[in-house]
Amino acid sequence: MATKTLEILIDEFNKLPGIGRKNATRLAFHMLSLKTEEVEKFSEALKNAKENIKQCDLCGNYSENVLCDICADESRNNKLICIVEGSRDIISFEKTGKFNGKYHVLLGKIAPLNGITPEKLNIKSLLGRITNDDIEEIILGLSPDFDGEITTAYLVKLLKPFGIKITKLASGIPIGGNIEFADVATITKALDSRNEV
Amino acid sequence: MATKTLEILIDEFNKLPGIGRKNATRLAFHMLSLKTEEVEKFSEALKNAKENIKQCDLCGNYSENVLCDICADESRNNKLICIVEGSRDIISFEKTGKFNGKYHVLLGKIAPLNGITPEKLNIKSLLGRITNDDIEEIILGLSPDFDGEITTAYLVKLLKPFGIKITKLASGIPIGGNIEFADVATITKALDSRNEV
Numbered sequence: 001m002a003t004k005t006l007e008i009l010i011d012e013f014n015k016l017p018g019i020g021r022k023n024a025t026r027l028a029f030h031m032l033s034l035k036t037e038e039v040e041k042f043s044e045a046l047k048n049a050k051e052n053i054k055q056c057d058l059c060g061n062y063s064e065n066v067l068c069d070i071c072a073d074e075s076r077n078n079k080l081i082c083i084v085e086g087s088r089d090i091i092s093f094e095k096t097g098k099f100n101g102k103y104h105v106l107l108g109k110i111a112p113l114n115g116i117t118p119e120k121l122n123i124k125s126l127l128g129r130i131t132n133d134d135i136e137e138i139i140l141g142l143s144p145d146f147d148g149e150i151t152t153a154y155l156v157k158l159l160k161p162f163g164i165k166i167t168k169l170a171s172g173i174p175i176g177g178n179i180e181f182a183d184v185a186t187i188t189k190a191l192d193s194r195n196e197v
Numbered sequence: 198m199a200t201k202t203l204e205i206l207i208d209e210f211n212k213l214p215g216i217g218r219k220n221a222t223r224l225a226f227h228m229l230s231l232k233t234e235e236v237e238k239f240s241e242a243l244k245n246a247k248e249n250i251k252q253c254d255l256c257g258n259y260s261e262n263v264l265c266d267i268c269a270d271e272s273r274n275n276k277l278i279c280i281v282e283g284s285r286d287i288i289s290f291e292k293t294g295k296f297n298g299k300y301h302v303l304l305g306k307i308a309p310l311n312g313i314t315p316e317k318l319n320i321k322s323l324l325g326r327i328t329n330d331d332i333e334e335i336i337l338g339l340s341p342d343f344d345g346e347i348t349t350a351y352l353v354k355l356l357k358p359f360g361i362k363i364t365k366l367a368s369g370i371p372i373g374g375n376i377e378f379a380d381v382a383t384i385t386k387a388l389d390s391r392n393e394v
Contacts, residue, residue: 003250019224023215029284031246040247045206049206050229053202087226
């Protein structure tokens with residue numbers, strides 16, 4: 001028996017990824033419990049983000065300027081490109097503080113079953129960067145899931161002819177992970193890629 | 198390396214209950230992936246809900262009119278009041294389709310440690326309803342947790358002098374629940390309240 005306006009708000013929350021009906025209801029009620037200014041702040045943050053955040057002309061990362069902060073940062077290594085699926089992955093890589101190169105955001109993964117073909121991804125501009133710049137290494141930083149592996153295989157085939165060093169993230173048991181609970185594919189991979197110590 | 202506007206949006210999502218930093222980031226990025234109209238729809242739904250939804254003058258439930266749909270519904274039993282903590286609980290009760298009375302929303306539970314005393318709850322108007330109307334039964338529909346039990350005990354003491362029948366929701370093993378995983382308090386309660394079959 002939610003009111004109509006409340007139903008609409010619940011519906012909007014329900015559209016968000018990973019937010020079910022129950023959770024959406026909880027969030028909508030939470031919003032009603034806030035001060036008007038707080039709700040307006042949230043509402044403004046949404047609109048501002050959508051209005052001001054565009055894609056970096058060079059790498060496809062989210063940016064408020066023509067070039068994103070990373071592409072504009074001259075202290076970073078221009079000859080090293082890490083290819084990622086989305087801007088969110090960049091945040092994960094940056095957190096490590098161990099990568100000083102640039103990125104290239106594909107804006108998705110190849111998923112033929114969902115109609116996402118290579119043409120729909122941000123690959124053309126990647127080829128432009130490779131031809132123009134003096135790239136030394138390309139790191140394929142895609143998740144080792146089904147679509148990620150397809151995309152990685154496609155990119156390897158596409159990029160090999162350029163004669164640039166191409167590397168791929170290591171797979172294995174996650175740090176702090178438990179072998180008992182690791183899946184067969186991960187253990188197999190960890191065995192295959194075992195290192196001498 | 199999220200942009201500043203994006204950081205603000207992530208912060209806003211992060212303020213929501215049960216939404217951690219990672220999830221907030223995911224939701225903010227999802228918003229950026231939507232069409233501008235869709236973001237505006239969300240943003241409007243928030244503001245509209247906050248602007249138009251007030252509290253029912255009689256029971257305290259969320260309402261867009263002076264009286265909520267339930268209080269305004271003359272086909273419902275006026276002599277039966279179910280006391281609940283919040284409007285969300287009303288949705289849960291209504292889903293059962295088994296309750297045809299009215300509600301009274303306390304707008305919280307007594308929690309002395311958090312400074313929530315009976316005076317801060319919607320109790321005064323409850324007493325008004327009891328005095329004015331010809332109530333036959335009051336159902337205490339609060340969650341059987343610590344604060345809920347305190348509130349129930351308080352209300353029992355407060356309402357007893359009116360000579361109205363007061364009932365309380367049954368506690369026990371949830372339907373479909375597993376005795377193996379039920380906690381001691383619940384099993385004890387289920388044993389104490391066992392029924393002859």
